[in-house]
Amino acid sequence: MTEIDTSKPHPARMYDWYLGGKDNYPVDEAMGKQMLALDPRVPVMARVNRAFMHRSTRWLAQQGVRQFLDIGTGIPTEPNLHQVAQRIAPDARVVYCDNDPIVLAHAAALLRGTEEGATEYLQADVRDPGAIVEGARKVLDFSRPVALSLIALLHFVSDEDGAHELVRRLLSELPSGSYLVLTHATADFTPEESKAATEKLKAAGVTLTLRAREGFTRFFEGLELVPPGVQVPHQWHPDLGEPVPGQDDGVIPGYGAVGRKP
Known part of the structure; x- marks a missing residue:
């Protein structure tokens, strides 16, 4: 049985605390409160990211996408991605992936989908794309379009860990017509607060890489950006939520x- 390390904060559990969840520990709440002291909008940002996931999933399902690979799933918070997708397309197939043992403990909540569709959960790290692809192939048909979702994840993957290369590696396995869905924190608008937050998290053992607009846009090299392109998350198709x-x-x-692979 995998043990959950409660000695230091974990991004997924902090995210859960920001969303008002109960699957977090005192160390996560303590760090969350420190982040709030630096920037009181952090819980709003967590909810904005969640709302972006809902809208982008809804949009993709409306375009006919029926397969979703969600990496960095986080602790289940309804409605989850499969619930949004399967309300529009009951036959949608969804694979969730996360490296946090606490998400595994709650995976059953992620596997309750429609009879027509399918949901599966993988315990794997985005830094091991081979394992993710191998596991996802058991549920998803990689000859048909797949929506690759990386919501609020890549700012926890450093340049040293090859964040851009990892995304390219995952996309290389997906066929034409697939999509990349991203949100990412930045210091472009709040440089002082962001610098302080990065230093506090680093001291607690959490790496945070806040990329500028150019670094974020690089993830979409070779893809066709879906209008309205790169936006502050809540300004992307607000009509859908x-x-x-x-x-x-x-x-x-x-x-x-959101970008489409040509």
């Missing part, structure tokens, strides 16, 4: 976009 309270109170420090 409900606004998050507080999202317009200043600039949300992040980017979101």
